[in-house]
Amino acid sequence: MDATPPPKPAAHADALREAAERFGTPTYVYAEATVHERCRALRDALDGLPTRLLYALKANPTPALLRVIADEGFGFDAVSLGEVALLRALGVDASRILFTTTSTTDAELDAAAEAGVLPNLDDAERVAAFGDRHPGAEVCVRFNPGVGAGHHRHVVTGGAASKFGVALGQAEAVAEAAARRGLRVVGVHQHVGSGVRSAAELWPAVDALLGVVGHFPDLRFVDGGGGMGVAYRPGEAGFEPAALRDHVARPALDRLARAGRGDVDVWFEPGRYLVAEAGVLLTRVHTLKDTGERVFAGTDSGFNHLLRPALYDAYHALVNLSNPGGPPRPYDVAGNVCESGDLFARGREVPEIRRGDLLAVLDAGAYGASMGSTYNLRPPPATVVLRPDGTLDLVRPRRTPEDVARDVLGGAG
Structure with a gap:
């Protein structure tokens, strides 16, 4: 039997943790x-x-x-x-x-x-x-x-x-x-x-x-x-x-x-x-739901931020930046959109996830934010660029639910 390939590491892990601490989640970070x-x-x-x-x-x-x-x-x-x-x-x-x-x-x-x-x-x-x-x-x-x-x-x-x-x-x-x-x-x-x-x-x-x-x-x-x-x-x-x-x-x-x-x-x-491997979507886990058959890790992002897994059944590596050395366990990593297909992964082995842990969704720089929406009237992520010298620049601030509501009201007539 072939050996299971090791999980993909998150490049710039320290910078990603800093970005989440400074700018919150969900956030796109581009290197x-x-x-x-x-x-x-x-x-x-x-x-x-x-x-x-x-x-x-x-x-x-x-x-x-x-x-x-x-x-x-x-x-x-x-x-x-x-x-x-x-x-x-x-x-x-x-x-x-x-x-x-x-x-x-x-x-x-x-x-x-x-x-x-x-x-x-x-x-x-x-x-x-x-x-x-x-x-x-x-x-x-x-x-x-x-x-x-x-x-x-x-x-x-x-x-x-x-x-x-x-x-x-x-x-x-x-x-x-x-x-x-x-x-x-x-x-x-x-x-x-x-x-x-x-x-x-x-x-x-x-x-x-x-x-x-x-x-x-x-x-x-x-x-x-x-x-x-x-x-x-x-x-x-x-x-x-x-x-x-x-x-x-x-x-x-x-x-x-x-x-x-x-x-x-x-x-x-x-x-x-040019851009896929440069991008990471940072999201934080707020819910752990054990049904007896599956464990759902619920995050503060969703397919309105990264549609590829739901649309194409696309694979994106997941890294637990808060507990990278934890024992691997299988999770259904879910989003907060009111749709049953709102999942980043099913049965994916990830180092043990705890409430509050920071997850990095890797290789999200292409067809992630560009295909995003405000479905469920949830705001898009903030956008941060990691400069070659290590500087983190907030290039698109986080919008609020009130901002999104104003967009809808603007066309209400």
């Missing part, structure tokens, strides 16, 4: 140094190749982290006008923003054109409609590569069941529609899914996308999308930047060169990879 490290790992792996990296903003739009990523030289993939507006407010030049669309209105696309960002059009009808209103504009077109991958069926964005992208077989028709309207298709794009931990899973989709390059004479880049995953479970292997270079970027560039398109760059859009 700025980790974001720097992940940015540099990808950037260094692709150094010397004609590639470009865009951060997928939907993973985590915390301004303090966006500044780090911008300083590391990344561009940005935005999926809404709100994300575009945030980036522009932070001083990000429009030339560094790709606006990826799905079921997007004419008004939104017109606003994106006015803002000067490059639209990434998701269907053939949108290409024609955009060209009618903006003849001569530059666009990117998203294709469905016909294959998908990801950690859960809800995040697989390629293949026949996906709503995303133009079918590869429609590439010639899209090229003709664009040409009739003077549109210049400067990029083609695909995204296979999210939480992919092997470059081998990305290559078939990128390989398929390369098949449409010949239809677009103005092409400047092929965007292989993102989806690079991280190791959430103990013993898992994370995504290797060197594999992205050797098994996706270089083969793609070689194929382009053989086709006489050596002037075309290859882009990628990491999101989760």
Whole structure:
């Protein structure tokens, strides 16, 4: 029998305990140094190749982290006008923003054109409609590569069941529609899914996308999308930047060169990879309920703060920061939302939990706060950034129940 992998440790445990003491719980803490490290790992792996990296903003739009990523030289993939507006407010030049669309209105696309960002059009009808209103504009077109991958069926964005992208077989028709309207298709794009931990899973989709390059004479880049995953479970292997270079970027560039398109760059859009492991959700246990069959550890957070376990049955390591050396015991770690699915873990062995203990939910930096809500009218967590010098900065103060109530009353009429 294989040995059980050891539990994942909580990096910066002392700083996390200090953050909870100073700012209370629930609180998101993001380690700025980790974001720097992940940015540099990808950037260094692709150094010397004609590639470009865009951060997928939907993973985590915390301004303090966006500044780090911008300083590391990344561009940005935005999926809404709100994300575009945030980036522009932070001083990000429009030339560094790709606006990826799905079921997007004419008004939104017109606003994106006015803002000067490059639209990434998701269907053939949108290409024609955009060209009618903006003849001569530059666009990117998203294709469905016909294959998908990801950690859960809800995040697989390629293949026949996906709503995303133009079918590869429609590439010639899209090229003709664009040409009739003077549109210049400067990029083609695909995204296979999210939480992919092997470059081998990305290559078939990128390989398929390369098949449409010949239809677009103005092409400047092929965007292989993102989806690079991280190791959430103990013993898992994370995504290797060197594999992205050797098994996706270089083969793609070689194929382009053989086709006489050596002037075309290859882009990628990491999101989760840059921020997931930088984030921790701190929550305190206030209830221990022993039913005789299970022990529920009730916390002051819930799926309104971290939806991934409820939505995807996702695994997040749990660390008892107050009693790390306690004997391991199985717990159902529950939230305070009035829903039976509000659980961070079922039957998870955690060092003995006592009332008042501080728990760290690890690898919560991607699709945690960005997917949060005020369901049950519970306020969102505070947000703290751990700077490389060890300083803890409160970048988003905790809101009160009265604040949330005022938001609702403001629209009551």
